[in-house]
Amino acid sequence: MARPPSALAASDDAGLSGVFVETFEGAALDSARWLVTSAADGKGGASLDAGRLRLWIESMGTLARTVKYFGLRSASSWALTHGLSVAADLDWSQLANASYFSAALVLAPAATATNPLETDDWVMVQYIGVPPRANGRIEVSARRAGVVKTLFDEGWPDKNRTGRTLGAQRVELRFIDGGLELRENGNTLWRSSPDVLPFPRAHVYLQVATHSNYPVREIFFDNVAIGPTEP
Numbered sequence: 001m002a003r004p005p006s007a008l009a010a011s012d013d014a015g016l017s018g019v020f021v022e023t024f025e026g027a028a029l030d031s032a033r034w035l036v037t038s039a040a041d042g043k044g045g046a047s048l049d050a051g052r053l054r055l056w057i058e059s060m061g062t063l064a065r066t067v068k069y070f071g072l073r074s075a076s077s078w079a080l081t082h083g084l085s086v087a088a089d090l091d092w093s094q095l096a097n098a099s100y101f102s103a104a105l106v107l108a109p110a111a112t113a114t115n116p117l118e119t120d121d122w123v124m125v126q127y128i129g130v131p132p133r134a135n136g137r138i139e140v141s142a143r144r145a146g147v148v149k150t151l152f153d154e155g156w157p158d159k160n161r162t163g164r165t166l167g168a169q170r171v172e173l174r175f176i177d178g179g180l181e182l183r184e185n186g187n188t189l190w191r192s193s194p195d196v197l198p199f200p201r202a203h204v205y206l207q208v209a210t211h212s213n214y215p216v217r218e219i220f221f222d223n224v225a226i227g228p229t230e231p
Contacts, residue, residue, distance in 0.1 A: 019227030039115035044070025071207030087172035098129025100211035130163030
């Protein structure tokens with residue numbers, strides 16, 4: 001399948017006037033667009049692999065009390081205005097064991113080099129591994145003035161307690177009338193009330209996390225698009 005053409009990089013006051021597209025082509029990450037983030041005592045890495053972003057994390061011999069994070073933050077931020085879409089491909093299919101593992105797209109106003117989930121305000125859509133193998137589930141959560149709330153969780157664990165098979169997913173957050181809409185592979189999974197977002201603009205984070213004593217596990221991201229709502 002042909003890749004969408006690259007667009008000009010977004011600036012700090014980019015909104016709906018243009019589209020930011022990242023297809024992770026080339027030999028190395030563009031440091032003008034993406035900065036590495038990490039937190040706790042695991043090891044992680046980010047590299048370009050056949051036109052996709054490979055994020056990996058490993059936690060053998062690390063402290064049991066910490067969750068380890070590794071990812072990227074966009075250098076730019078975007079105004080979260082009506083009609084904005086933030087979307088990315090996420091390939092979960094290389095995982096044989098997703099226990100205590102997650103991969104997330106996070107929107108946060110803070111520009112941190114560590115874990116955006118430690119800041120006061122954010123919205124996150126994440127895939128969470130369901131033990132004991134590679135199944136996962138999707139969840140939307142938010143932190144507002146330091147208070148974390150789960151907004152959507154597919155009814156887990158009362159429904160689909162074992163999770164579901166995940167492969168290459170297209171995940172999208174749409175901003176509509178002050179609220180959020182979550183789409184997966186083109187299907188609407190959830191819509192929020194119009195008062196979810198406490199912040200007017202955000203950076204985009206791509207992030208993986210793991211508990212202690214797991215070998216290298218990897219996720220691939222691709223085709224990040226930030227701009228007007230996708231068709």
